[in-house]
Amino acid sequence: MIRFKALLFAVFITSSCNQISYKQIVPLIKEATIGASVMPITQDIIDSKPYSFIKARFGKGAGVIMVLASIDQSNLFEWVSADGERLYTMNGKILRTTGLPYNINYLNNMSPAFYSKKTITTKVKLLDPMAYVTKKLIPIESRKELVTINHPEPISTTKHIVRSTFEELKWSKDDIYFVDTRTGFVIKSIQHLHPNLPKLEIEYYLKF
């Protein structure tokens, strides 16, 4: 959306300007109107990466590769992009971010469970602007449903839906986790982190 705003302004400003070259303006228009083309993850890409990685895609963006930088004692995974953005996940659930336009940090109740039969309440620090809010994760649905994920090879998964709310902001979205029925690992998730961010879709490619 930010890029679309800039494009609008660019169109207005180009009344006396031709310095935006053809090569630049065409991807801009395409990205602003129909979204960037999704980066496919081929077997070659998977094979070429020595470490675990994820493909993270905000809204209609193209998606970026983030590599696994570290795993701490509590099994908190740190994923880093080439531009320095960082996601910290625990069993697929994002607990902290840095380097994004808007960031979050779970302050307590770092439950490893991404899905629980009970409602989980936790404090979350929102950044940019900063505010402390109460987050509730309400289980909605957990079905033993076979879903085919867009991995190079189809994988059988279980789909869990968790309603994520910030009570003070009257904000509520449904997060979805797809869990590999064979390994128990989350292989894909759609999470809503921050009121000002679009949904974040992640595909996990674990190499262990």
Place this chain on the structure above:
Amino acid sequence: MIRVCNSISLRSFFLLFSLFCSIEIHSNLKDYIYPKSHPSYSNYGTIGLIQMPSARSLPEGSLAFSWSDNEPYQRGSILAYPFSWLETSYQYTDMENALYSDVIEFSGTQTYKDKSFDAKFIIMQESKNLPALAVGARDLAGSGYFSSEYIVATKRIKNIDYTLGLGWGYLGEDYTNPFIKIDESFRNRTLESDTTGGEFNPGSYFSGPMGAFAGIEAYIPYAKGLRFKLEYDSTNYDTEGFSDPTNPFFLYEIKPSSSKINYGFVYPVNDSLHLKLSYTKGNTINFGFSFSANFSKEDSPLEIKEPYKPVEDAELWKRAASEKNLYAYRIALDQLGKRRFYLQSASLNDDEDEIEIAYTQSKYISAGRAAGRIARTLDSTMPDKIEKFKLINLNGNIGMAMIEIPRAAIARYEPGNNTSLLKREVKITEKVYDFNNHKYRPDDTLPKNLSKITPAIRSQVGGPDGFYFGELAIAYHSEYVIKKSFSITTVATIGIYDTFDDLKLASDSILPHVRTDIVQYLKRSRKAHIRHSHFNWFQQPHKNIYTKISGGILEEMFSGIGGEILYRDSFSNFGVGAELWRVQQRDYRMLFSLRDYKTTTGHINLFYEEPKTNILFSIKGGRFLAEDSGINFDIARSWPSGLRMGIFFSKTDISEQEFGEGSFDKGFYFNIPIQSLLGTYQRGLTPFGLRPIQRDGAAVVNHQFRLWGTTDWKSSHRHFETWNDFYD
């Protein structure tokens, strides 16, 4: 005892801490409960309530566009905020209840187009107990159809912005003017509405009876920033605009106001785009939108993520560079080239502990960032014996200031990103760049032609025939470099689609038609035309003197030959120059043929850049294209991001009658850095300029590559104002 004291202090601490946290949480949650809460625009086009102004403004460096359909007016406004305390705007109003001209046959179905300037000064910012206070004027130098002044106060209490104000002119006439007690001349107001206009009329400001207005802008919680507006409207609609049936322009009577209460909603789609809908006068529905963005910071409105990429295998390169000076030069050439710094020449001798390089680049606006990236690349790859880097930026093959950076200081201050300490050790010197003094140079492949094809837009904005006329074309850009300091630049276009058919207003100027034949130029050149094609020869005969000679098709309306000279010292905020041109008017088809009109034009140019505010004052005195003589003033503020906002006005020895509509030449412009629109570092700027009306008086040759702009990095101030970017 100690334990008790500790217990109390601990409890007090937690109480205070809890209180502090609760305040902070409460205040920060507001940003989410009432998001996108920057001020919104009125139907009039400036920041305000629905029809009434408020005392709000945007941060400095903001630009905005506002449009509203407010029967019988459709109004487009361009707004600029050179300071956080100043809102300036240019309004273009299509007045549907009046004819375009007092000659019905000429008007056809065209309705009247009004242009005006507004200004609002925030004389007191809002504080905890006091409101923001502003003084402003509408239609300052236009035809006077909306001429009014106001004093207004605005205070935010919880989620409501309260506004209370007094208005003069069309903003009300219900009360006696209190300024009469100061001077009797405030008693009567002379409303001079005419169709030539363009002059300031300070004698009428804040005079005559006044009105009072008030209103609220209520931010609705959990509604994505939606606001509700309610106001008491003091506008005197009975006399506003074209209300007199005897006026030859008058077309129809507008609906009389049946209510002084207006209400409406504003919905922010995002931080920049606002939609608005309102109900005014008790009988009129209005709608519109506004768009605003701040370009004063390099990372706004788009974040740029292009960190410095360290040299891979740096130690291997450094080892190779230590073997031979030639290798060191080639490694520098290669590694800097990968980072889009193009090495033009270098000096590196066995008996010296320094390397001097001359480079060109078109990627970074920030001189500090460019210096930092070059210095770090050299630090990673050059032999250890090198203790100092000397960097000369070239533009048009003329040297700007030379920056001397001690190598050891780069690493010393990097951990804390301590650019201010680094700056103390950096030295800026001046010298004449001569590549013959440098031992190492890339192979000369000149002459060389650099060309590209791009889409192009040609526009006529805010003219009397309509707000916008445009042409979409394909443009061929060529730079034929014969010598490093001598090149021929050409831009030629082929038109694809245009809306110029509707342009019809012919020039009525009694001066030579040096600019007012614009309609002829636009209409007759639409198939194909040459925008410019001329040679440029840059020289630097002295460390502080720069010259340029150009000849050929200089600009859209004139061909000729001439030159410019500039004296500019790196450490002075002053500059002085001169230019002289012998030109002949081009044919309307804008190819190679010429018209009969020839003239000689020239000016003395004075510059002063105030370093704290980055305001550049330029004065140009001499003979103009229509052979009138006088002075042109230009005042522009710039930001390290590259954004520039400016106004200009001229006064020459022709009378107001000779000048024609508008009375004297004036206008505004802004240059927006392209990188703000694309999210990657780019040095280019998108220029936008507008005159309320283009006349022939005070016109200058629009030659390319003016020396003051070309030598921008000559200024030491330009380097140090962006020095914080060194380690970025």
